[in-house]
Amino acid sequence: MDKTAAPLPEPAQASAIAAPARWWRTWWRSLSPTRQDRFAALAPLAAVLMFMAAIVAAFWYLRAEEAEREQEALKRDVEYAQQRVRLRLLERQEQLMRIARDLSNQELERPEFVGRAEALISQYPELQAITWIDDKRRIRASHAAPTLASSDLRVAGEVLTPGDTADTFGLARDLQQPVYSQPEASEGDSTPLLQLQVPLNHQGKFSGVVLGEYSIDSLLRYGTPTEVLARYAVTLLDGKSQVLAGTPLAPRNPATQLLPWSPRANEYEVPVSPVGNGLVLRAQAYRTSLGVVGSGLFWLVGTLSAMTAWMLIATWRHTRRRMQAQQALVAETNFRRAMENSILTGMRALDLEGRITYVNAAFCQMTGWSEAELVGLKAPFPYWPDSDYEALYAKLRDEINGNTMAGGFQVRVRRKSGTQFDARLYVSPLIDAHGQQTGWMTSMTDITEPNRIREQLSASYERFTIVLESLDASVSVAPLGSQELLFANKLYRQWFGSQTVGHLQLVAQAGVVPSTASNSTGMDDEDGLMGLPTDPLTSARTENAEIYLPELGKWLEVRSRYLNWVDGRLAQMVIATDITPRRLAEEQAARQTERAQSVSRLITMGEMASSVAHELNQPLTAISNYCSGMVSRIQSGQITEEALLSALQKTAHQAQRAGQIIQRIRAFVKKSEPNRTLADVHSMVNEAVELADIELRRHNVRLTHYVAARLPPVMADTILIEQVLVNLMKNGAEAIQHANRPAPNRSVELRVVPKHIDDHEVVEFSVQDTGKGLAPEVLERLFEAFFSTKQEGMGMGLNLCRSIVESHHGRMQAENLYNGSEVTGCRFSFWLPLAKPVDATTNSVANAQPPRTIA
Template sequence: MNPSDGAETPAPTAGRHRWSRRWALWALLVTLLAALLSTLVWLAGRYESSQVQSRMEQDVVQTATDIRGALTRNVQSMQALQASSPGPEAWRVPATELLHAHREIMRLEWRDMALATVSHVETPYRLSVFERLGRDNTQADVGFACAAARRFSGPAYSTSYFLPQADGLGLEVLDMCLPVSTAGRLAGYLVATYSLPDMLSELAGRQLTRGQGLAFTEADGTRLAMHGNPARGSRAYVAQHLLDLPGNTMVLRLERQVGTPALFPNLLTALVAAMSIALVAVLALLGRDMRRRLKVEHDLADALAFRKAMEDSLVTGMRARDLQGRVTYVNPAFCQMVGLEARELLRHSMPPPYWPPELAEEYQQRQASRLAVGATLPREGFESVFMRRDGSRFPVLIIEAPLINAVGKQTGWMSAILDVSEQRRIEELSRASQDRLQATARLATVGEMASLLSHELNQPLAAISSYATGSLNLLQSAAAEAQPADNSEGLQLAMRRIAEQAERAGKVIKSVHDFVRRREQVREPIAPRLLLDAVMPLVSLQARKLGVRVLMQVDESCAPVLCDRTMVEQVLLNLARNGMQAMQGLDKSRRFDRVLILRVRAAASNAYSRWVEFAVIDHGEGIPEEVARRLFTPFFTTKAEGMGLGLSLCRTVIEQHGGFLGFEPMQPQGTIFTFTLPVAVTVAMSHEAATG
C-alpha cells in the first residue's frame, strides 16, 4: 500500500459515519413522530369511549328516575279513584279513563280484604293478557305483593312473571298492590298489572334515539323485556342501573351501537400535515420571532424613555411604598418638594426624613391603620404635613391607591402628593376678605339702625334719671324735717327700677357690641332658641319702628346645632329685617297682618346626618319671578340704599356650615326663607367615624 492509499481511505469512512448518524437522527425523529401520532390517536379513541360511556351512565340514571317518577304518579292517580268511596259500577268509569291514559297498565282490579275481586277493568288497547292462562294462576304473586304492601303501608310490586298469549307470543308482567284505607282502617286493595315492554316504551322509550336499546334484566343478566334495537359487536356500549321498587328490584340496561367515527382519518392527516409544515416553517418562524423580539425591545426602550420623560416633567409628587411602608420609588417632583435626593428616600428606615419629628408617632399609627385596611382603602385624598430639608413644614394633599402588579397581586401603595401651601394661603386670604366683608355688612346694618338705638336707649336712661331724682328728693325731704322718715320701701323700689332700666340699656349696648365686633370663627354647639334670643333685641327695635309683631315658634325638642354664633345671628337678623321691610307696602287697614314669624323645627334626616330648619316667614307682597332669579346674586338689590350683599353673604355663611338657604312663596301671601344647620351630636359622631 502506498502513502496515497493510506491518506485517502479515512475520508469515505468518515462521510459514511456522518450520514449514518444523520439518518439515525432522522429515523429517531420519524419514530418519535409516529409514536406521538399513534399515542394521540389512541388517546383520542379512549377519550371518545369514556365520553360515550359517561353520557350513557347519565342517561340510564335519568331514565330510571323517570320510570320511578311515572310509577309514583300512577299510584297517586289510583289513590284518587278511592277518594270518594265509589261503588263497583261507579268505580269502573274513572278506572277505564285511567287505563286509556296509561298504556303500560294492562289490568286494574279492586279487591276486598280477602283478595277477592270486587271489580276490574281491562286495557282497551289489546286483548286480556290473562285470556289464555287465567287470573287465578297468578293469585300467589298478588298475595305476596299485597302482603308486602301491608308491611310497607304503601304500594308494593311483585316479581315479574311470563304470560303466554293467544297469538303464540308471550308478555312479561308484574303486579302492583296498593292498600285502600277508609277512616284509617284497611278496606281493600287496588291491584294494577304492568306490562314490562310497555313500561319501557311509554315511560322511557320516547327518549331513545336510533341505535339505542333499553331493557329490563334480572340481576344475573336474564333479559325480561326489551325496547329499541339491541346493540351487537365490539363497538357496543352498555350502562346499567338498579331500578329498586318496593318488593322488587330489576336492572335497567341501556345499550348503544356506535359506528366507526370518521374523525380519526381526518385527525391523522391533519396531524401529519401540521407536523410537516411545522418542521419546514420552524426556521422562518424563528427568524421572524427574532425580528419581532428586537422590535419589541426597541419599543420597550422607547416606552421606558417616554415614561421617564413624563415622570421628570410631572409637577405632582409620586411615591411608591411596599407593604411594610418603605419607600421604593419617588419622582423628581417629590424630591424637589421635600428637598431630598432619591437615594436618601429609597428604602429608608422608619420614620422617613420628611416626617416632622413631633408628628412621627401619629403618622406611624396612621400608616399602620391604613396599611391594615388593605386593598379596601378608599381612594379619596387626605391632608398631611411634610418637612423639607431645612426643617420648614408645608401642607400636602395625599391621594393613595393600591399598587397592583401584572398578575393582579398587591405589592404596595402608590401615592400622588400635591403641595397645597399656595392654595391654603389663598384660602386664608379669601376667608379673611369674607370676614371683613361680613363685618362691614354688620356695621352697615347697625348704621341703618342708629336712630332706633338712640330711641331705645333714651327710654331706659330717662327712666333712670327720673328714679334717681325721686330718690334724692326723698332723702332731702327727710333731712329737712330733721327726723327719720320711713322711706325705705320707696327707695328700694326706685333702686330696683334704676337697676332694671340700666340692665335693659346694657343689654341693648351688649347686643350691638356682640353683633359688630370681629372675632375668630369658632363653631360651637348652641341651642336654637339662644340664637333667636340673641338677635331679638335688635329685631324688636326694627319691629316697633315699623309696626310689626314678631312671633317665635320654637320646637324645644330640637338638638343643639354646630355653628359660628355671630355669623348665624347675622343671617337671622338680615332675613328678619328683609321680612319686616317687605310688609311695609301693606294697607294700613291690614296692619294686623304685619306679623313676622321666626320658626325653628327639626328638618329631614338620613342615615348619616340630622338637621335643624330655621324659617323667617313674612306676609308681604312676595318676590316677583324676575327678581327671584337674581335674588342671591352679589350686588343685586331692589332697595335704593341697599348694597346687594345681604342675601349673598347669608347664602355663603349657610353653605360654609354645610346647610342650604332657599325660599318659597307663602300662601296666600308672603315669603318663607328657610335655612338648615347640622345637629352638633351628628357632626361629632361623623367626625369620629371618619377619623377612626
C-alpha cells in the first residue's frame, strides 16, 4: 500500500495559494495611506540592509574557510618540520650512543675519542661540543666547535660543578638512559644549548657519560626544511614558552581581532621528541591576506550599501516630512474650510473690477443662492432689492474705491425666495501673500433679530420709563459715597428737584444707610463699601421705615435696597411712598377703637344692669333693715351700746360693699387712655371674676377659677385685660344658655398658669365653657370685624379682644373640646409675655401708641 500523500486537486492548490494572497491584500488595504507609504519606503531599506548583511556573511565565510585551509596547511608543515628535527636529533643521539658503547667497551682511547668527536662536529653544524665525563664527574676529554663561547668550553681534568649539567648527570646515572636537558645560559651568553648525556656502562657498572651539546639555533636552521622556514616564522620554545631560537612575529592589535575582515594570527606548535615538552616547535604563518587593499571589494560594496541605505533613509525622512507638511496643509485647509463653513457670518470676495470671486456657505445660506450662481457675477447682484439699486451701486463704488467705513454699514438683502432681511456689511482690502491687493473682502451679518430686539428694548425702556414716571412713589438711585444721582423719577423731581439731597435725606432719616457710607464727605468718588462682598447686600430683603418730612408736610414710607448698577458700582435705591392719608386713617381708626372699647364696656354694663341692680339691692336692703331695727329698738329703749355698735358696723360694711360695686363698675366703664404698668395677675383675675360673676349667676352658670401660685407680674393695662376676661366669660355663659345645658353641666372655668412658648416665658389665660362649641366656618372668621353669630351682636367683641391681646404682644386662639366625636364645649385662650425692665422712653412710647387691629 502506497502511504505517500495524494497530491491536492488543482482547485484546492489554487485556493491554498490564493488564501495568503487574499490575506495580504486585506491587510494591505486595512492600512492607512500613511502606513502604506511608510512600509513602501522601508522595503528598499530592508533590501539594502539584507544585501549588506549577505555580503558581510559571504566575506566572513570566505575568510573563515581560508583561515581553516591555512591552519590545516600550517599544521601539516609544522608536523613535517617536527619530524625532520626529531630524525636529526635521533641520528645524533645514535652516533653519540655508538661512541658511548665504544667507550664502555674500552675500544676507544682519548685520541680516538677526540678524533671521532671532531669528525662529528665538523660534519653536523648543530653539534657544538662532545665531552667524555667519568663517573667521578671529571672531564676526561672534550672537543668543541670554534663557534662555541669560551664560557661553555670544557677542559680535561675539570670536575663538573653543581648545576643543570650535574643534575642531569645524576639523572642519567640513575636511569641508565640518554637524558636531554637545557642548561641555563650564563650571563652575557645569548646562545641557548641543548645537552644530551648518554650513560657509560662497563660490565654493568656506571662509568660516566658522553655529553653532547647542540646549538638550538643551528638545530632549527639545519633541521627545519627550507620551504617551511620560507613560509612561516618558525621558533623553538622551552617549557616556559621562552623563545630559544628563531624570530617570532610581532603581536597584533587584539581590538581588531573581533572584526570579520581583520587578519587573525595563524600559528601551530608541537613538542619535539625525544626531548619532550622541554622543547617545542612553533610556526606562525606570515600574513598572506591582502588586508585593506585585498578587501577593497568588500569595502566598496559596504560603502555603496551604506550610501544606498543613507540615501533611502534620507529620502524616507524627506518623504515623511513632505507627507507631514502635506497632511498639515490638508488639515489646515480643512480646518479653514470647516471654520468658514461653520461661522454664521457670510463672506464674499470681490476682485478689483467688482466681480464676485468667492462666497462661503453662510453667505449662500443667507441669500439662498448657491456658490455656482454667485461666483463670477458683477453688479447688479441678484440679492439686491430692486428698490435699493441706486444706494447699493453707490456703496459698491465706494467699496471699490476704498472709501469704506470702519464700523460697516447696514443694507437690505433680498433672498432667493423673495423675502428680505437686514444685514451689516464690513469691507476690508484683500491682500495676497506678496503684499499686493487683489480685491476686497466683505463680511455680512444678519442683524434682523438684533434690530428687532433693539426695537423691543427701546419700546420696553419707553414703557418702563412711563411706568416709573407714572408711579405715585418717589424712586431714586445713587451710588454709595457719591453725590451723583443715577436715576430719579418724576415724583422725586417734583419733591426734591434733580439733586441728591433728597435721596440722602430720606436715607438718613430712615436710618438705613451703612456706617461706612454715612462717614463719606461726598468729595471722594470711592465706594464706601469697596472691598466688601456685594452679593449679601444686593440679595438682602428691602428695609422699610416711616418718616415725617416737615418740608413737605407728609408722612413717607421709605424702602431701600442695594443693587449693582449697570457699570458695576454698588448703588442704593430708595422708594418713598406718601402714606399721609394712611397715617391719618390709622390715627382715626385708633381713636375709633378707643371709642369702641368704651362703648363695648358700656354695652356690657348695660346688659349687666339688672344683675347689678339685684346685686346692689341686697346691701341697700340690709342697710335699710339695720337702720329701721336700730330706730325701733332705740325708741323702745331695748338696745344696748354693744348691740348698737354691732348694728352700725354691719350697716357700714353693707354700705362699703355697695360702694365697692359702684366704684368697680365706674372704673370698668370709665373712658381712659391705655396705661401699661406692672400688673399683679391675681388682683386682675379677682376683679374680672367679681365683675363677671354677677352676669353668670343671672344665667345660672357656675364660675370656677384657678390661678397658679407665685406668678410673676406682667406689663399690661389691667382694665383692658379685665375687659377681655369679662367678655370671654360672658360669651361662655351665653353659649351655655344657648345650648340649654342641664344645671350640672352649666359651668365656666378660668385657668391662669405659666407656660413656655417659642422660647419665651408667658402667662396663659384660658376660659373653658360647656356649650356646643363653634362650627368650622365660624372658627375661620371668628375674630373678623363685624362678624357675629348673635342676631343682636355687632361682631366687635372678639375682634377688640384679639386687638387688645396683640397690642400687649400676645396671641389669642379658640378651639373646640371633644369627648370622642361629640363637642363638649369651647376654650378661648390667650397669653401675655412676662414683664421686662424698660426705660422711661420706651414706656412713654409704648403708652403713646394705641392698640392696632391686625387681621
